Amino acid sequence: MTTGTIDLSKTVYELVTAHPEVAEILYGIGLKEIKNPAMLNTAGRFMTIPKGAALKKVSLDEIVAQLKALGFEVINDAGE
DSSP, X not given: OOOEEEETTSBHHHHHHHOTHHHHHHHHHTOGGGGOHHHHHTGGGTOXXXXXXXXXXXXXXXXXXXXXXXXXXXXXXXXX
């Protein structure tokens, strides 16, 4: 069962707006600023998950694995 599609080329703001549970996943992995509404509404409007992972030195593979484990289809993942 697919929960939804996560397009890694979309901004964090777009993804969290469409799938609020994505914020919990990103927060749990170490992207703590995701819970700050001001950050989500500013940086989140141009930041993508791959950019945020690189900035915070968090494994993109780990993020993708967690999203897939929750039933999301992940597209535009350079690793695939």
